[in-house]
Amino acid sequence: MNDETRPRPRQLRLGALAAALTATFALLCCTGGAGAFFLTELGGDADERVTSTSLDCTEDFRVDIRGSMPRMSQYGERQLRNAARIIKVGQEMKVPPRGWVIAVATAMQESRLLNLANRTVAESGDLPNEGVGADHDSVGLFQQRASWGTVAQRMTPEYAARKFYEKLLKVPGWERRPLTRAAQAVQISAFPDAYAKHEEVASQIVNALAGGAARTVLVAGKQACDRAAGGEIAASGWTAPVPGGVGSGFRTTSRPGHNGVDIAAPKGTLIRVAATGRVLVARCDPDNRGRLSCNADGWPDKGGCGWFVDVLHAGGFITRYCHMVSKPRVSVGQTVKAGEVIGEVGSSGNSSGPHLHFEVHEDEDRSSRGAIDPVPFMRSRGAPLKGSE
Template identity: 70%
Template sequence: MGDDNSPRRKLRLGALAVALTATLALLCCTGGTAAFFLTELSGGSDDLSPEAQSACGSSHQVKVSGKMPRFAQYGESQIRNAAVIIKVGSDMKVPPRGWVIAVATAMQESGLRNLPHLGSRNDHDSVGLFQQRPSQGWGSPEQLQDPSYSSRKFYEKLVKVPGWEQLSLTRAAQRVQVSAFPDAYAKHEELASKIVDALAGGAARTVQVAQRSICNAASRGQIAASGWTAPIPGGVGSGFRTASRPRHNGVDIAAPKRTLIRVAATGRVLVARCDPANNGQLSCDVDGYPGKGGCGWFVDVLHAGGYVTRYCHMIVKPRVVPGQLVKAGEVIGEVGSSGNSSGPHLHFEVHLDGDRSSRGAVNPVPFMRDRGAPLNGKA
């Protein structure tokens, strides 16, 4: 078992300072824990409706009239504005990833409210859902207070950004908005994805392939509209906290050595190092074995919404370093068998609320499936 009693360090995810005070005790695939606590952005907690969960892969018909789904943070008129944003994107044949970006942008800029000019309370002449400025050529004040018009103007600029679908939400939104607070968009991605799913039949869980939205196909570097991808292709072998391994806080995905491991979503690297186990006496640069202990070479990444993903048993030192910003699908390492391992595989964990200990761990299988990036394993 390896311990890290380093003093408190501060990492930034955008404009947010994350204070870490940590004692790491990883036993990975024998069910160890890591006692880390941090303060981080919190996303929306609204669950998808059963209708939205079952509708993934539908034609994504969006209604802007009638009763709207409920989200704790927003009233019906605000969700109706989100529906208008999504429908305009759909009518313009913008892929669903663009809908998530647009809704998240409007959440940050106006709280999904169609704001008039706020006079002395406003820094500039910004109006509408996206706080677009007439003085910068977006349109007249009257036009920009039409949600359909302002949404169309946003999408027109978004699709002209080279490679916008591969950019992080923050970078894509910033290229359109040129905001004074460019790092503020990321915290809305999780809830924006849920709103898009609820209003457009699971659209945030799709991948755009040959101009078609394919449900649950995010692997091999493809990114779902939600912004998530599977770390490696393959299916789950050893599951989450099974009867035989109740302390197994992740899942194991078998793969050949040197298979590329991709980060599941955009985020900031928290840890990238060797967990050598047995009081640091054993190396991570050799194959491990059952009972050795430790995660071997591993990486932890913090994502918007307070999610943390963990990637264990890499064959060599990770390709990333603590504090580095990584975008969804970026290669962070290679599959190996270092640490407590009986063969080449990726041990993959997901933690909630920034809690890297066993208390924060959740089953990655339904978590990733709900984001359109299934691990293709058993629930």
């Protein structure tokens, strides 16, 4: 693939992913190279990176706020115990796990999961605290102001979490809103886009403390593990892009340069963006002869992705969707919500038949150096690719 930008050195990895899963199916021919492209608006802060875990989704999400806490870089026992308190209140109120992720991400932004006092309260010595915030009369995990309750109430983690959830549940369609918009509807912050960058780590914290709960989706009124597809969004904020099964896998022995997976699906099948993000690229990829020939079916060795889209997500991840049947439904710079339709399955570019070539890249790196195996990545988000296990 030709690209306008030069590759840059890769940034630090965001953490080890779940153990790789492999599958071998019938071959569908396509290619997926890329140049590098770096954007930071949706990326997480470097000092907030934690190690992903391969926790099974147990469907038993009880949280022990008094037990030992998992080890995560940059978040100590005290902070994770506060996160556990937030989750436990959500459980008691029967808030779905998506709400726990939103609440934890919000507290990460507002207080770094510390029960902060303002300077007046800290200097009075009347209430124990875990640090001093800097915003007027705001206190506690969510930096709530005086209208939310007394100082003592707002500095009680359980009270603060309950007030947050009460307001969240009143937000119309909160479960399907991008995390930052749901959080902002509650907090009314001066920095409304600041919450998005915490979604990835908040999901990992919820998984670690609550048995993989961020990998669940509501199915027939019950939380089900690893079932996010067809526009249904897991608590992590992810969904499978199309319902087909994985064909050609990631960097197989026979195709070491295959930087994604091929998902079989009939022509015209709707392609849904895997998570909320911002469109980086939406165009026709030139073939090996430099021609823009995406409006016709391709063939093996033609080269290129055909009509394709790249989307940047929280945590610095990028997803790529190749071989669309026609011009994508989205444009560069557009914000898209998880599950939103961005195009239809086709066979443009280097393709032997209709399918979606799907890639995941980390560290905001669109080049082949940033590509990782989509199969374990999507399963760890509760949105496994059908036929990939």
